[in-house]
Amino acid sequence: GIDHSTMGQAAPAVALPEGAPLPALVPLANRSREAGRFSGELVAAPVHKGLAEHGKPTEVWAYNGSLPGPLIEAYEGDTVEIAFTNRLPQPTTVHWHGLPVPADQDGNPAYPVLPGETRHYRFSLPSGSAGSYWYHPHPHGHTAEQVFRGLAGVFVVKSRRDPLAHLRDIPLVLSDLRLDADAAIPANTKADWMDGREGDYVLVNGALKPVLALGENERVRLRVYNATSARVLRLALPGFEVWRVGSDGGLIEAPRREAEVLLSPGERAELVITGAAKAGRLIALPYQRGKMMSAEVGETLVLATVAPGPRVASVPLPKRLRRIAALPAPKVKRRVVLEENMADPKAMFTINGKTFDMNRADFVGRVGEVEEWEVINRADMDHPFHLHGTQFQVAARHDGRGWKTEPYRAWRDVVSLPAGQAVKLRFRQDQPGMRMFHCHILEHEDQGMMGQIDVR
Ligand code: C2O
Ligand code: CU
Numbered sequence: 001g002i003d004h005s006t007m008g009q010a011a012p013a014v015a016l017p018e019g020a021p022l023p024a025l026v027p028l029a030n031r032s033r034e035a036g037r038f039s040g041e042l043v044a045a046p047v048h049k050g051l052a053e054h055g056k057p058t059e060v061w062a063y064n065g066s067l068p069g070p071l072i073e074a075y076e077g078d079t080v081e082i083a084f085t086n087r088l089p090q091p092t093t094v095h096w097h098g099l100p101v102p103a104d105q106d107g108n109p110a111y112p113v114l115p116g117e118t119r120h121y122r123f124s125l126p127s128g129s130a131g132s133y134w135y136h137p138h139p140h141g142h143t144a145e146q147v148f149r150g151l152a153g154v155f156v157v158k159s160r161r162d163p164l165a166h167l168r169d170i171p172l173v174l175s176d177l178r179l180d181a182d183a184a185i186p187a188n189t190k191a192d193w194m195d196g197r198e199g200d201y202v203l204v205n206g207a208l209k210p211v212l213a214l215g216e217n218e219r220v221r222l223r224v225y226n227a228t229s230a231r232v233l234r235l236a237l238p239g240f241e242v243w244r245v246g247s248d249g250g251l252i253e254a255p256r257r258e259a260e261v262l263l264s265p266g267e268r269a270e271l272v273i274t275g276a277a278k279a280g281r282l283i284a285l286p287y288q289r290g291k292m293m294s295a296e297v298g299e300t301l302v303l304a305t306v307a308p309g310p311r312v313a314s315v316p317l318p319k320r321l322r323r324i325a326a327l328p329a330p331k332v333k334r335r336v337v338l339e340e341n342m343a344d345p346k347a348m349f350t351i352n353g354k355t356f357d358m359n360r361a362d363f364v365g366r367v368g369e370v371e372e373w374e375v376i377n378r379a380d381m382d383h384p385f386h387l388h389g390t391q392f393q394v395a396a397r398h399d400g401r402g403w404k405t406e407p408y409r410a411w412r413d414v415v416s417l418p419a420g421q422a423v424k425l426r427f428r429q430d431q432p433g434m435r436m437f438h439c440h441i442l443e444h445e446d447q448g449m450m451g452q453i454d455v456r
Pocket of ligand 1: 138388438
């Protein structure tokens with residue numbers, strides 16, 4: 001176990017303005033005139049933003065100066081080219097989280113972009129890949145810092161046959177911010193490195209407790225992103241109908257009415273909500289993400305408010321969204337055990353007893369072969385599990401008492417994995433190369449709670 005006695009939620013050092021209209025994400029311009037091609041430019045650089053109510057501007061690290069990064073919107077079948085320039089004081093990469101891009105285009109730390117360098121990422125979006133992805137840095141050892149200083153953006157892949165195309169589509173990026181008394185973003189503490197960093201505020205599209213105006217009866221599609229380093233968000237919108245319609249990798253088969261939606265770090269959910277004549281609050285309910293952590297217990301966070309707007313005609317929510325075929329029986333089965341050990345400060349968080357080594361393949365797999373991984377969390381805290389290169393289906397979960405099959409099928413690339421529990425994942429990698437898998441608490445990833453499968 002880990003000593004969590006240093007955990008504590010300090011009061012925010014500075015105040016942030018709150019209650020402004022929900023900021024829309026800035027779209028990334030497509031420089032290509034050709035149909036089927038998206039060509040854009042991203043620059044990661046330090047910029048100063050007036051975040052605190054009174055006080056100095058804050059240095060954040062941002063893509064194209066915007067917080068969160070620009071919204072990339074492309075269609076299934078498109079070829080995507082991103083010219084990326086690193087103006088940060090340290091190496092970085094861009095990882096296209098959840099997208100099935102070639103291994104050498106995926107921001108693997110083996111291909112760092114050094115300060116001052118430009119690299120061209122190029123990949124195409126296969127049919128069936130419509131969904132809510134994101135991009136963020138993935139350099140070795142600096143991912144957490146680069147993300148908590150502001151680097152993360154939304155990448156939406158659209159389908160031309162989208163059963164929800166008639167709904168207003170609203171991405172909500174939930175990110176964590178901590179500011180010191182000078183309104184600067186401080187480095188991680190020892191406790192952050194152990195437990196994963198939580199900030200003083202959870203922002204929505206870069207704003208504190210923004211207001212989303214919704215017409216009465218208006219159905220909207222929310223794409224909710226957990227872009228925090230470490231928080232597990234139990235989302236609820238009391239008094240409103242919430243339908244889950246999608247997961248990380250796009251729509252599920254049919255809408256599901258949910259009282260709350262659990263979102264692990266790195267994970268996304270697509271929800272459909274309907275405006276009412278009354279106001280509402282999008283909240284994160286208390287969640288204990290470690291056996292010994294007490295800080296979050298009992299704390300409910302208000303993330304945003306919903307304000308009623310003029311009445312509109314209501315549109316129906318389709319009963320069927322798409323078909324998701326179950327993956328066939330696996331050819332290969334593997335065990336992946338996540339552990340914590342305090343004895344070795346250089347290897348506190350391990351996968352199958354090891355920490356990440358860029359030059360080591362933990363497994364060798366085959367292109368097109370279905371695998372089933374039993375991922376077991378033997379640690380004292382939650383370690384959300386993420387796999388690169390493909391989407392997986394959760395075949396079953398072990399909650400400590402027994403295996404249970406999932407109530408519905410979904411494509412995911414992050415799965416919540418509470419302490420003491422296990423999951424069975426099934427997937428197929430359709431492209432060759434080294435693919436990473438890791439805990440999506442970014443401080444744990446940086447410390448090497450990560451492995452690689454070499455797909456041949
Ligand atoms: Cu979102 Cu390997 O990361
Ligand atoms: Cu972890």
